[in-house]
């Protein structure tokens with residue numbers, strides 16, 4: 146497997162202090178592929194996308210399905226994310242998308258996004274998965290400077306109409322009363338969309354559901370290459386081969402340049418990192434005045450995402466970092482901590498014993514993809530959820546399942562084949578410039594006279 150970051154990113158290093166592992170015991174890993182095994186559909190990757198595809202193929206279409214996972218179930222981003230099950234999935238602006246795809250495609254895309262959290266909720270309920278959900282009142286976008294609140298005000302009506310949801314605007318002076326106090330918050334907009342969950346509990350429950358419906362999951366089975374023989378796909382691992390008529394690749398930010406070759410240059414992994422505090426006392430929470438359990442993110446391009454969990458721990462996430470060496474991971478931890486202290490100064494003394502990171506995935510057009518793998522027959526890939534794969538990955542897995550049985554189409558916004566990024570395997574260097582630019586445009590308002 147040829148991958149584009151340092152080896153450290155693909156090992157256990159970035160997740161040794163992951164909070165989610167303290168909340169649930171991962172089951173012992175299942176068997177690896179030994180010798181030759183067969184299936185009608187082979188699925189590469191046991192995250193939300195691959196497991197949702199497996200669940201829906203086995204349950205709704207009676208297919209003989211085998212998922213192959215290099216590590217363990219949920220080892221990738223699905224077992225280590227922030228747990229915001231909500232809308233999203235692109236990084237291009239509304240105006241760009243409208244110009245590129247047109248109004249009908251945008252309406253279709255909004256409908257898809259709204260369905261995504263509903264599908265997660267339906268799976269949780271149907272299979273009795275207890276994933277510590279909260280924030281059912283939706284998601285709040287917090288203005289990180291005064292001008293950003295003016296923008297939110299302008300967007301609110303469009304969101305209300307386009308998504309048909311409740312949208313509430315909260316001015317800067319309302320925030321302390323609403324439990325959203327902080328020196329960097331200049332107003333907010335709450336949209337009644339989505340909810341928060343424990344991502345690891347969800348992915349483990351999803352895998353159990355897929356297995357209960359008849360899907361097999363092979364773990365500890367890195368696929369080193371994919372070949373074709375007599376109309377079948379052969380997924381080669383060190384100790385065995387999986388032979389299948391149909392193939393679904395669901396490797397997202399953990400994809401490689403050569404499994405299969407078609408992926409080369411078409412995806413760009415980008416890092417996201419999270420710190421989680423110890424449990425805080427009521428008086429500590431009151432001192433900061435951030436008491437809401439609603440999930441929130443800010444208006445920066447390089448956004449922060451945060452939520453006070455029901456057990457009184459604050460989860461705080463950041464984006465960025467173009468290197469994944471142990472030293473740069475530590476630098477990212479320090480940056481996350483500094484941003485946390487600046488945004489929640491009353492919690493400067495509160496320890497954050499948990500820190501980890503992982504990959505989200507982008508395409509050159511900044512839109513997600515579901516569709517064929519080049520000119521291969523009966524082979525599809527789904528990737529690039531742009532940091533919003535809890536719900537969209539789940540939905541896309543179901544859609545990939547439908548494609549594999551010849552049913553259903555692909556929303557126009559997700560159908561365009563991703564072009565290759567420039568710079569080949571050095572393409573993460575493109576992020577250096579992007580992050581520098583975002584750092585500049587995201588800067589806070591200048592201090593007014595008399596402010597310190």
Ligand SMILES: Cc1cc2nc3c(=O)[nH]c(=O)nc-3n(C[C@H](O)[C@H](O)[C@H](O)COP(=O)(O)OP(=O)(O)OC[C@H]3O[C@@H](n4cnc5c(N)ncnc54)[C@H](O)[C@@H]3O)c2cc1C
Pocket residue numbers: 146189190191192193194195213214215216217219220221222223224225226227228229230231366367368369395396397398399400401404416417418419462501502503504505506527528530531532533534535536537538
């Ligand atoms: C820190 C962080 C915070 C995030 N927060 C949120 C959030 O709050 N809300 C949200 O919606 N999204 C969030 N995301 C993004 C979200 O987690 C992902 O979009 C989603 O989990 C992707 O799911 P997936 O199944 O497509 O891929 P993954 O879960 O990444 O799974 C891919 C799997 O493929 C396997 N694989 C790769 N290559 C091979 C191979 N050759 N052979 C066998 N197996 C292979 C990997 O081991 C991996 O397990 C976050 C991501 C990170 C990293």
